[in-house]
Amino acid sequence: MNAIILSAIWGVVLMFCSVLIKNKGVYRHIAALGLLVILAGNIHETYHGSFFNIDTHEMLRFSRFGLFFNTILLAATLLYVLLSGRDVEKAGGYVAEYFTLIFFVLCGASILTSFNTLLMLFIGIEILSIPLYILTGSDKRNLRSNEAALKYFLMGAFSTGILLMGIALVYGGTGSFMLEVPRSAIMGGYKGVSFLEVTGLLFLLVAMSFKVSAAPFHFWTPDVYDGAPSVFTSFMATIVKAAAFAAFLKLFEARVGDTSAAVDWKLLLSIIIVSTLLIGNVTAVFQQSVKRMLAYSSIAQAGFMLFAVFSLNDVAKEGLLLYATAYSLATIGVFAVLIKMKDVTFEGFNGLARKNPVLAATTTICLLSLAGIPLTAGFFAKFSMLSAVIKTGTYTWLVVVAVLFAAVSAYYYFRVIQAMYFKEGDAQTEEVTGGFKVLLIAVAALVILFGVQPQALLNWFYF
Amino acid sequence: MPIQYYIALASCLFCIGIVGVLVRRNAIIIFMCIELMLNAVNLLLVAFSKMYHGGAALSNATTTAGVDGQLFVFFIMVVAAAEVSVGLAVIVMMYRNVHSVDVNFLNRLKN
Amino acid sequence: MPLLNVLLTAAPAAASSASNYFPIGLQLLFAIGFVATMMVGTHLLGPKRRTGDKLENFASGIESHGDARQPMAIKYFLVAILFVLFDVEVIFFYPYAVNFRGLGWSGFWSVLMFVGFFAVGFFYIIKKGALQWED
Numbered sequence A: 001m002n003a004i005i006l007s008a009i010w011g012v013v014l015m016f017c018s019v020l021i022k023n024k025g026v027y028r029h030i031a032a033l034g035l036l037v038i039l040a041g042n043i044h045e046t047y048h049g050s051f052f053n054i055d056t057h058e059m060l061r062f063s064r065f066g067l068f069f070n071t072i073l074l075a076a077t078l079l080y081v082l083l084s085g086r087d088v089e090k091a092g093g094y095v096a097e098y099f100t101l102i103f104f105v106l107c108g109a110s111i112l113t114s115f116n117t118l119l120m121l122f123i124g125i126e127i128l129s130i131p132l133y134i135l136t137g138s139d140k141r142n143l144r145s146n147e148a149a150l151k152y153f154l155m156g157a158f159s160t161g162i163l164l165m166g167i168a169l170v171y172g173g174t175g176s177f178m179l180e181v182p183r184s185a186i187m188g189g190y191k192g193v194s195f196l197e198v199t200g201l202l203f204l205l206v207a208m209s210f211k212v213s214a215a216p217f218h219f220w221t222p223d224v225y226d227g228a229p230s231v232f233t234s235f236m237a238t239i240v241k242a243a244a245f246a247a248f249l250k251l252f253e254a255r256v257g258d259t260s261a262a263v264d265w266k267l268l269l270s271i272i273i274v275s276t277l278l279i280g281n282v283t284a285v286f287q288q289s290v291k292r293m294l295a296y297s298s299i300a301q302a303g304f305m306l307f308a309v310f311s312l313n314d315v316a317k318e319g320l321l322l323y324a325t326a327y328s329l330a331t332i333g334v335f336a337v338l339i340k341m342k343d344v345t346f347e348g349f350n351g352l353a354r355k356n357p358v359l360a361a362t363t364t365i366c367l368l369s370l371a372g373i374p375l376t377a378g379f380f381a382k383f384s385m386l387s388a389v390i391k392t393g394t395y396t397w398l399v400v401v402a403v404l405f406a407a408v409s410a411y412y413y414f415r416v417i418q419a420m421y422f423k424e425g426d427a428q429t430e431e432v433t434g435g436f437k438v439l440l441i442a443v444a445a446l447v448i449l450f451g452v453q454p455q456a457l458l459n460w461f462y463f
Numbered sequence B: 001m002p003i004q005y006y007i008a009l010a011s012c013l014f015c016i017g018i019v020g021v022l023v024r025r026n027a028i029i030i031f032m033c034i035e036l037m038l039n040a041v042n043l044l045l046v047a048f049s050k051m052y053h054g055g056a057a058l059s060n061a062t063t064t065a066g067v068d069g070q071l072f073v074f075f076i077m078v079v080a081a082a083e084v085s086v087g088l089a090v091i092v093m094m095y096r097n098v099h100s101v102d103v104n105f106l107n108r109l110k111n
Numbered sequence C: 001m002p003l004l005n006v007l008l009t010a011a012p013a014a015a016s017s018a019s020n021y022f023p024i025g026l027q028l029l030f031a032i033g034f035v036a037t038m039m040v041g042t043h044l045l046g047p048k049r050r051t052g053d054k055l056e057n058f059a060s061g062i063e064s065h066g067d068a069r070q071p072m073a074i075k076y077f078l079v080a081i082l083f084v085l086f087d088v089e090v091i092f093f094y095p096y097a098v099n100f101r102g103l104g105w106s107g108f109w110s111v112l113m114f115v116g117f118f119a120v121g122f123f124y125i126i127k128k129g130a131l132q133w134e135d
Helices: A002-020 A024-048 A064-091 A095-112 A118-136 A143-174 A195-211 A220-227 A230-259 A265-285 A290-311 A314-340 A357-371 A377-392 A397-422 A434-452 B003-023 B027-057 B067-098 C018-045 C074-098 C100-127
Strands: none
Touching (some): A002 A024, A002 C100, A024 A064, A064 A095, A064 A230, A064 A314, A118 A230, A143 A220, A230 A290, A265 A397, A290 A314, A314 A357, A357 A377, A357 A397, A377 A397, A377 A434, B003 B027, B027 B067, B067 C074, C074 C100
């Protein structure tokens, strides 16, 4: 509750800062301050309850899992603003509004981690998506940015239509928008699972796959991530995607059990997972631009995160928290460096190690974490996902497939490392400040810390 | 009228919307088709709401069962309006740059 | 294994069998057949004289020139969009107006909060000069 209300209010505050404060450099600090306040509020809520006492009529339910997820999202955003806040100022002419929209996205994300009715799922997804359409198109004169915004908007609105159809059909089948409907309470005396509910859930599966960019509904992702200004791609690929996964997990955790007699969810999800891993990893191999490669790799990482939705057990929930942390940390780190590069193709990274060893070293650590090399956070994230699958006892061959594709992913991540360390070249970067380097080193240190001592993170997650 | 008719009508409208999104090339018309999809959902929700209300009202005249379906429609309308404003702004922004709203122009990112 | 083994026990047993739909099918067939026959018939029987003047646009005697799609000031768009946004938001007053008494003070404070957010948005667009007609 704290996160939802405070982020909405802070968004409005920033909105008015654009009118009242003319100095563009200040907005970044106000945003960081706001994130600290919201983060503190959310942690306070986790252990001592909310500041606000509002009767939500069970439309929102604040579980430990959701609140931890909020903490991760807020901490990642704070890190993002600290690392890339300066670059947000360069994205376009409306700096305060960009930060405002980021806060509104966070408001949507914190609704998605705590929704308890399908109405709140819909509202949360829309609050999450609509600001993103604007952020994608923030570079108004750039045709690529325009194109990405239009594509994202049309695809997003289309998938919203499918989501709503799913919700309407589920309502038709059960007579309620609540996430968990007691079978005895269904009106009209239907005791079984109706055809409408099952069809509705299939629509919801498609719509959520759209939102988390799982194959075969991934095709908008590379174009949108490539066309959007890099600063906002970083935000979209991490915080937004993680929030969508939290919603996906929550929705299917509540609904799969009742309908598993009608639909073989595990088979459907395993098809989606395998095709996501296949398309994401194989296409990423052939990319010439690091930015586009990261877009495909984010599809591949989504395939791994889908294992949480596949397994739906405690290990999976813990694993999703771990994965969201590891993936967000590493991706924000890589993108922070990418934004500073003048040329975002692989050639642009040639010889970065010689020119700027700190940037090269931290990027390497983040890329290793994305590839899931041991001693980095990414390893334990992937490991816990796979152990969640093994714990379900079915479809264990998925683990083999996942490990194979993780090996493929190492190829394209190592291409960047190879370009930085073993190729001669003249990597052009923008000016980087000392503070930026210190923060990057801190990110890399966190990645290694969670890799060596995942207990530091996991001990803290108890439900 | 039995609920099946409403379901059939709504699915027809929804399918027209989907086909329109897939085959049309004009961004504004695609957008209108998306709106058609949303309105099919609205119709369906109202029909279900009435169905549940009618069922519950037989035993209890003052029941509020099924009202949530109609409230959902309000939310869909408002959110659709917000989406329209952002979407049309995006389309206008693109029109000012390329002087066309044809989505076939959207191939700069392919390579 | 079946991907979609839907339990149809839940759906109410279909009261009608396929034979009940026979009249509808007949009517559909007749309607389509009638329309098709008429269209083909008029096409074959009707006299045709194709001249250039017939294919011209009818423009009440005045020569048509130029394109009707003139560029318009972006201000119109902005005001129209803002109108749509603020107009549709009013929808939430309907449920409140109906349950005005029943919701009591807590409902009143909720609506006041809603109007507050609303007013903040309005204040913002005025401050940003979105409604200024003259540049």
